[in-house]
Amino acid sequence: MRSTRSQLSTINSQLSFLPQRPPFVFVRRLLRCQPGESAECATTFPATDPIFAGHFPGNPLVPGVILTEALAQTAGIAAASGFPGNARPFFLLSAIQKMKFFGPARPEEEIFLKAARVGRVGDLWQFDVRAEIGARLIAEGQLVLNLASKSSAPELE
Secondary structure, eight states, rough: OOOOHHHHHHHHHTTTTTTTTSSOOOOOHHHHHEEEEEEEEEOOOOOOOHHHHHTTTOOOOHHHHHHHHHHHHHHHHHHHHHGGGGOOEEEEEEEEEEEOOOOOTTOOOEEEEEEEEEEEEETEEEEEEEEEEEEEHHHHHEEEEEEEEEGGOOOOO
């Protein structure tokens, strides 16, 4: 999504749990969050997004890897929100498990992203994730996030 500067500012303030910054923030709105446990977000990819120029000309689809990243960002919001604001950690995507795609996501469709924590072992946090368009399930799977050390966290502006 190519946004105006004020839209990006709003997105950044609502999604401050994410270490990513535009243009690599694929979550557009945080709808619900149970700190440390779950998050629900929404996103839309405009028809003018450059990803559609090559994926696929005449039949544009949101790439599965981008959809998976949006789900990982949703899981990251859920995980990081369980920590105090001044001590929010940095999470890295560690594993993609059982990810399945059931149907396409197309430009301008509102995609609802859900992540619920199902386990935690040490610094590894496992989430069930799903993406839906209306009542239609388009993807689901499990993602594992790794709580990164401060030394591996990027400097954020």
